[in-house]
Amino acid sequence: MLESWIARLEQFAPLSGEDKLELGRLLSEPRRVHAGEDIVREGEAPTHIHIIVSGIACCYKVLPDGGRQIIALHFPSHACDIHHGILSRVDHAIGALRPTQVAYIPHENMLDLLERSPRIAKALWRSTLNDNAILREWLVNIGRREGYGRVAHILYEVYLRLKAVGQADNHSFEFPLTQTELADALGLTPVHVSRVISRLRAESLIVLRRRAVTIIDPEGLKAVAQFSPGYLQMADQGPEGNKSNTLRG
Amino acid sequence: MLESWIARLEQFAPLSGEDKLELGRLLSEPRRVHAGEDIVREGEAPTHIHIIVSGIACCYKVLPDGGRQIIALHFPSHACDIHHGILSRVDHAIGALRPTQVAYIPHENMLDLLERSPRIAKALWRSTLNDNAILREWLVNIGRREGYGRVAHILYEVYLRLKAVGQADNHSFEFPLTQTELADALGLTPVHVSRVISRLRAESLIVLRRRAVTIIDPEGLKAVAQFSPGYLQMADQGPEGNKSNTLRG
DNA sequence: CGCGGGGTTGACTTTTGTCAAGAGTTGTGG
DNA sequence: CCACAACTCTTGACAAAAGTCAACCCCGCG
Numbered sequence: 001m002l003e004s005w006i007a008r009l010e011q012f013a014p015l016s017g018e019d020k021l022e023l024g025r026l027l028s029e030p031r032r033v034h035a036g037e038d039i040v041r042e043g044e045a046p047t048h049i050h051i052i053v054s055g056i057a058c059c060y061k062v063l064p065d066g067g068r069q070i071i072a073l074h075f076p077s078h079a080c081d082i083h084h085g086i087l088s089r090v091d092h093a094i095g096a097l098r099p100t101q102v103a104y105i106p107h108e109n110m111l112d113l114l115e116r117s118p119r120i121a122k123a124l125w126r127s128t129l130n131d132n133a134i135l136r137e138w139l140v141n142i143g144r145r146e147g148y149g150r151v152a153h154i155l156y157e158v159y160l161r162l163k164a165v166g167q168a169d170n171h172s173f174e175f176p177l178t179q180t181e182l183a184d185a186l187g188l189t190p191v192h193v194s195r196v197i198s199r200l201r202a203e204s205l206i207v208l209r210r211r212a213v214t215i216i217d218p219e220g221l222k223a224v225a226q227f228s229p230g231y232l233q234m235a236d237q238g239p240e241g242n243k244s245n246t247l248r249g
Numbered sequence: 250m251l252e253s254w255i256a257r258l259e260q261f262a263p264l265s266g267e268d269k270l271e272l273g274r275l276l277s278e279p280r281r282v283h284a285g286e287d288i289v290r291e292g293e294a295p296t297h298i299h300i301i302v303s304g305i306a307c308c309y310k311v312l313p314d315g316g317r318q319i320i321a322l323h324f325p326s327h328a329c330d331i332h333h334g335i336l337s338r339v340d341h342a343i344g345a346l347r348p349t350q351v352a353y354i355p356h357e358n359m360l361d362l363l364e365r366s367p368r369i370a371k372a373l374w375r376s377t378l379n380d381n382a383i384l385r386e387w388l389v390n391i392g393r394r395e396g397y398g399r400v401a402h403i404l405y406e407v408y409l410r411l412k413a414v415g416q417a418d419n420h421s422f423e424f425p426l427t428q429t430e431l432a433d434a435l436g437l438t439p440v441h442v443s444r445v446i447s448r449l450r451a452e453s454l455i456v457l458r459r460r461a462v463t464i465i466d467p468e469g470l471k472a473v474a475q476f477s478p479g480y481l482q483m484a485d486q487g488p489e490g491n492k493s494n495t496l497r498g
Numbered sequence: 499c500g501c502g503g504g505g506t507t508g509a510c511t512t513t514t515g516t517c518a519a520g521a522g523t524t525g526t527g528g
Numbered sequence: 529c530c531a532c533a534a535c536t537c538t539t540g541a542c543a544a545a546a547g548t549c550a551a552c553c554c555c556g557c558g
Contacts, residue, residue, distance in 0.1 A: 043479075061389050064475050069389040083378055086371075091382055091480040122335075129332055133340055135384055140310050140318040143391045143436030146513065178536065187392030189515055194538060210523090226313050230292075231340040395545065427504065441546055443506060499558100506553075515544070523536070528529100 004077040005051045005103075008165065012130070013123035023120065026109050027051070030101035039080070039102055042093040046084040048104035052076050055100025056176065060184070061092045070185035072135060073158070077165050082128050098176050133231045142187045145226065150186050151196045153225035155206065159215060160232055171215035175208075200224075253326040254300045254352075257414060261379070262372035272369065275358050276300070279350035288329070288351055291342040295333040297353035301325050304349025305425065309433070310341045319434035321384060322407070326414050331377050347425050382480045391436045394475065399435050400445045401474035404455065408464060409481055420464035424457075449473075 006020050030053040033039055039057060040046050057074040071092060074080040080094055084107070114121045134157070141153050158175060162168040179197070180190045200206050205221045207214040215221055255269050279302040282288055288306060289295050306323040320341060323329040329343055333356070363370045383406070390402050407424060411417040428446070429439040449455050454470045456463040464470055
């Protein structure tokens with residue numbers, strides 16, 4: 001399972017055999033984290049980078065009034081905090097949304113490896129650029145779409161991202177977020193998310209049952225989401241979405 | 250004026266005299282861009298990085314329905330697209346909001362310099378981390394604050410950022426965005442922005458006249474904004490806000 | 499002096515939030 | 529295998545926030 005992270009990195013830039021061996025050597029055995037538990041707490045000085053092996057994690061901030069905003073979702077084979085190596089304290093937390101396994105690498109080893117292998121540095125750099133592009137699109141999603149399109153958009157994005165790591169078949173995938181968590185990610189309330197999902201169901205765009213999503217009408221869903229897949233840097237067709245990414249060779 | 254960018258970079262990591270000379274050599278003479286004109290168009294393959302010398306630029310996306318979301322504001326002495334060096338096409342545009350002067354550096358020269366000077370690489374890396382932190386906070390702002398707090402928050406953030414580059418005195422600064430542009434940055438409509446600003450005025454928190462802002466009641470404004478300055482990585486006190494940043498030495 | 503962009507305001511609509519009750523689900527322990 | 533508790537989801541009634549449309553004002557500028 002650890003290899004899937006390395007495989008994903010290779011989609012961003014070619015790695016040598018030695019690169020892959022080194023990464024494999026540095027990666028710890030995965031640690032189990034309970035649902036709701038933090039992997040990195042807000043304000044602390046992180047010492048490792050983390051890679052999601054299984055489960056789902058998220059990056060979030062909590063406001064003084066208790067409101068929570070989820071800033072990013074991290075799926076298996078994602079590194080969630082590459083940028084932490086250089087910060088003395090982080091302005092956000094990383095938490096597990098479900099029971100999750102995370103592998104990790106100490107910052108000093110990672111920084112050392114980055115200096116020795118420009119290929120790994122390039123792949124990681126591009127993978128963080130990809131994360132940033134998603135973050136920008138989330139801002140657009142929350143800022144300029146109303147609830148109906150917002151939920152449609154995140155569902156289609158998650159579908160493409162899970163498909164890219166082999167966790168979506170056809171147009172079905174596991175999506176084990178509660179509606180409260182979805183609301184925290186979308187800047188809505190849980191009640192409103194529930195209503196919007198009812199409407200997406202009523203319009204025969206999706207089926208959502210037991211935390212599993214099936215997209216019945218992909219074109220319809222993309223239309224209400226005003227979805228343009230360019231930001232994901234991966235194709236929106238076929239079972240191997242990542243083949244034609246547009247990052248420079 | 251070009252030197253102010255280099256001075257800002259030095260707040261992120263120390264540079265050698267040679268570093269500064271090299272950066273100065275690479276920087277072009279500034280080019281003038283009209284208000285409303287794009288510096289980088291969406292979808293194109295960028296060839297240079299750009300540094301704002303005077304004026305204001307922004308990073309934005311346009312939706313199929315015509316809505317625009319401003320994703321970031323770029324003030325003088327900011328580089329606005331360091332991350333472009335590696336992308337074959339960008340998913341967002343960069344445009345001037347007012348008459349603006351931009352200097353630029355060809356990507357190949359920049360990449361070459363980054364390889365030769367790890368200090369410059371570190372400073373630039375941290376400066377992009379700073380930009381990302383601001384982007385995360387914008388997501389929180391739009392997702393979890395209502396209009397009143399949202400406007401208060403962006404005003405206080407802009408105040409701190411302008412103060413850090415010497416463009417704010419006491420609690421006053423030039424803020425030449427139209428309310429329509431402010432609305433595009435905040436996920437609101439211009440009409441609603443106008444109403445919210447009226448209220449901020451009525452509550453004696455700010456004065457806004459002729460595109461100049463004076464914060465009358467900083468503590469009050471921060472309270473309605475639920476402002477916590479940590480994400481900016483700069484202190485929120487005194488005329489030299491950047492002295493005690495929390496990036497690792 | 500008139501033009502045009504930006505700002506303000508009012509009346510009205512739509513979207514979203516709030517509160518509360520009830521139904522369904524999940525997980526646990528006996 | 530059942531009972532129970534704790535969550536989660538759904539729905540309704542109502543309230544608040546934000547959007548829409550339109551008129552008008554203000555002010556800089558040719």
